[in-house]
Amino acid sequence: MKASWDIFCSVVDNYGDIGVTWRLARQLVAEHQCTVRLWVDDLRAFEKICPEIDFQRLSQYQDGVEVRHWPAHWQPEAAADVVIAAFACQLPHAYMEAMAERQRAPLWLNLDYLSAEDWVSGCHGLPSVKFRGVQKYFFFPGFQAGTGGLLREAGLLERRRQFQADRQVQLDFLQGLGVTPAAGSRLMSLFAYENASLGGWLDALALDTQQTHLLVPEGRILGDVQRWLGDASLSVGSLQIRQSLTVQVLPFVRQEDYDRLLWCCDFNAVRGEDSFVRAQWAGRPMLWHIYRQDEDIHLDKLEAFLALYTRTLSPDAQAAVRALWQAWNTEAAMTEAWKNLLQHWPEVAAHAEQWCLEQGLQADLAAALVQFYLNWI
Template structure:
C-alpha cells in the first residue's frame, strides 16, 4: 500500500503477475551443415558448454546432417531422427513429421540460428501460422559466422525484422574483440590448454593403439616437431618442401630432430599423402582415424604447428597460442582472402616490432589461401597486395613461394610462438561466447 496525501493505492509486488517475465526453460539450436565439421563442431561445442553452465535448460539441437555430427560425438546415432544425447534432444532437420510434432507439442521460446542457416519449412510454418500464431513471443538469435572484419563490432546485437510481431530477431556476433560475443571457452578445451598431462591422457584414451601411444610419445619428445594438417583439398608440395627444409636446418643443431605430420582424416588426406609421397617421404606422416571433438581438442593443443580449416578448428587454433595457418572456406572471386586479411590485422599488433616476420606470415597465409585458376575481384586482389611476397604471387611460383616462406617462418618459431600466445591471451580476456549468449537471453521477455 502506498499513500499519496489522503489517498491510498494498492500495488501488486513487482515480482508478481503484472511485471512478471517468464524465465527461459528451452533453447532450440538450428544447424544446417555446409562445411562437414566446422559448423556442427561449433554447435556441438556451444551446446555442451551451455548445458554445463545451465544444466536445467532443455536444449533441442536440430541438425541437417547427423552423420557429420556423429563423427565427432561418440554414441550419437546418425540414423535416428529423434534421440536423447547427453541430456539434450537431437532432431533430424529433414524429418518434417517428427519435428512438426515435437515443436507443435512444445513450442520454441528461444531459437539460435547458427551461421545464417535459416529455418526449415516446417518450423517456418509453425512460427508464422495465421491460424495458430505463437502464444508467447519467440526470440530468434542469429549466431553469425566468426569473422575478424570490423563490421562485426557494429553488427553485434543489431535487431533484424521478421514478418510477425510475435517473432523477434537479433544478430549475435562471435568475434575477436570485446565489442563482440567472443569465442567459446569450453571447460574441456581450456583444461587441455592449461594441463598437458590431462591433454595427453585424453589423447591416449580417444585414439586406438598403437596410434595413441605413438602420438603421445611424439608430442612429449622435444626432438620431434609435430604438425597437424586439416585442410581443404590442395597441392601440399610447397608445405612439405618447407617443412623438409626446416628439418634439414634443425638437424645441424640436433641430429635427432624430425618433423612429424598428423594427417587428419577427411577431404585433405589423400592430396596430402600424395604430396608427401612425391617428396620422397622426408619425415613421418601418421594418418589419423576420425576422432571425437574432445580428442581433437587435446591433439590440437599438443602440437607445434597447426594447419587447419573450418569455423570450429579455426577458433581453437586462435585460442591455443600455437602457431597456425588457416585455410578459409573458398568463396566466389576469392573473397576468402579478405577474410584472412582481417584475421591477420588482428594478429599483427602482437608481433611487436618484428615487421618482416609478420609480413612473411601474412604472405604465406594469403598464398596458402589462393585457389588455383580462380580470378580475384578488386577487394580480393587488394588483400593479396597488402603484403610484399603475396603481392608478387604467380601460380608458377606457388610451390617455391610457400616452401621458402614456410621454412623462414619456422626458423623464427620463438617470435611466431610468442605472438600467437599473446593473441590467444587477448581472446580469452574477451570472455566466453556461451556465457555471453546466456546473459543476453536472461534479459529477454517471453510474456507478450
C-alpha cells in the same frame, strides 16, 4: 536459467557447422542449465565427431542435449524460448509459424559466421527481418569487444595448461592414437581443404634439417597428401617417411580428443571455423585455411583477422606470418614463406600463447548468448 533453446544446424561443410553447434549446445546445458534441442539434417557427419550418435534415430540424448533429426518433411513442433538459426540456415516454414503462434514470441537469433572485419561489431545484436511479428536478430561471434566472443568452455585454458605442462600425459594420449613421435621432432597437425600449395610445403619439411612428424586427420586434404607421397592407398593408420618428414594419417576423433591433439602439436594447420578457434585456444603457432567464397571475398576476411592477430608482432615476424597465410590461401609457393617463419619461431610461438590468453579475457559465446536473452526478456 531454465529457458528452452532450439538450435538448427544445416550441415554444409561436413564438420564445421555441426562442430560449432554441438559445442554450443553442450555448453548451454552444462554451464547454463538450459534445455536444448539440436536439430541436425545430417547425422552421419555428426557421428564423426560424436561416435555415440545413432544416425538412424529421429531423437536421442547425448550429453544432456536432445539431438533431433531435421527431416525434409517437417512435422509440427512447439517452438522454444530461444531459436538459433546457425550460419543463416533457413528454418522450416512450419516451425516459423509455430514461433509466431506462441503466446510470447521467442528470441530468434541468426548465429553468423566468425569474422574479424570492422563492420561486425556495428551489426552485432541488431534486428534483422521479421516473420509475423517475430523479430530476428544478428548475433556475431568475434575477437573484439562489441561482438559475441568465441566458444570457450569453463576451465578450458587451465585444462590446456595442465596438459601441456605434463609431457608424459601428452605421450600417453598420442600413443592412444598410435602416434610415437621421435625425440626432438617437430609435431604438426594438418586439417585443411584441398590445396595445390601442399606439395611445396611438404618438400620443404622433407628437406629440413629438423625432423617433422605430421599428423593428418582424415579429410579433404588427404588426396593432396596421397599425390605428394605417390601412394594412392593412403588410409587411416598409414605412416610414410620421406627424408626428414614422417606423415601419419589419423582417424577422425571426438572433439575433446581433437583439442588434445592440437595441444600436443608445435604447429597446427586448421580450416573453417571450429578447428580455427580451437587452434587459438591451443596457444601454439598455427595456419588457417579459410573457406573459399565466390569472387575471393574470403580473402578480405582473412586480411581482417591477420591485421588483428599480428598487430603486436615485430615487423619482420608479422610479415612472415602474413606471407605464409597468404601463400596457403592463394595456393602460391610455400617453401620460402615457411623457411622465413622458422626464422621467427620463438617470437611467433610466444605470441600465440599471448593471443590465447588475451582472447580468454572476453566473455565466451555461450555466456554472451545467455546474457543477450536475459537482457531481451
